[in-house]
């Protein structure tokens with residue numbers, strides 16, 4: 001399968017000729033890397049617009065932290081956090097993604113102008129999610145998920161993480177298609193850091209080609225995650241804090257773009273916007289060199 005099939009196009013969203021950049025706005029007091037900073041509608045909308053001016057193609061708005069140990073917010077609170085921010089950004093013409101595990105939040109966010117539903121549970125947390133998204137005709141991100149993180153260590157045990165993630169994602173894709181979401185509206189995501197340790201995350205990044213075989217555009221969300229802290233710390237050292245992992249995040253963005261990812265989800269947009277453009281330029285140079293009528297390609 002060509003790299004292009006992973007990049008592909010997601011029906012219902014603009015088309016980019018390179019890996020797209022999804023900027024993150026967490027409207028939460030407690031997300032692990034930026035919690036509390038945009039916990040106010042005006043500040044959150046302003047931040048989303050700033051991310052767009054720095055090069056974000058999409059802005060992902062979430063009102064519930066998924067960090068290990070986080071307790072779930074109730075539905076009313078999640079709606080209060082997310083909907084005004086979605087509405088504010090959509091009214092400015094931003095392509096907004098809503099990061100939620102709740103069908104009711106997805107439904108109201110779509111009505112407020114969101115263009116994409118990003119569910120870290122891949123439709124598992126709320127049995128109504130798939131039908132709500134199917135009825136709306138919105139595209140849907142299916143992330144690999146083995147349940148809420150307080151569910152026990154067994155969830156992070158794999159014999160072969162790449163094969164298992166591919167198989168489990170395949171099963172979720174079948175479920176969302178059976179639930180009526182159109183195939184050209186399904187995006188897959190390996191769920192880095194969710195029931196996975198640093199070795200698992202690195203193995204998945206090393207084998208993004210295996211995820212592309214699923215035949216759907218691929219989203220990679222490595223931004224500031226624990227595994228980057230581990231890599232930067234080395235065997236003995238202490239991991240740098242989340243906000244000092246942005247250069248490492250941009251490195252992953254370049255690698256993911258080069259491997260054919262459709263989009264990368266990041267907190268700090270500027271460096272990643274550069275990274276995906278460099279990856280695109282390299283891709284263009286390769287295509288030119290391989291073209292049958294180029295002196296290089298003819299050799």
Ligand code: PMM
Nearest residue numbers: 031032033066118143189191192221
């Ligand atoms: N990770 C987080 C939140 N949302 N969405 C997708 N599709 N994939 C992810 O890996 C993902 C996500 C957790 O990170 P954050 O708290 O920094 O937003």
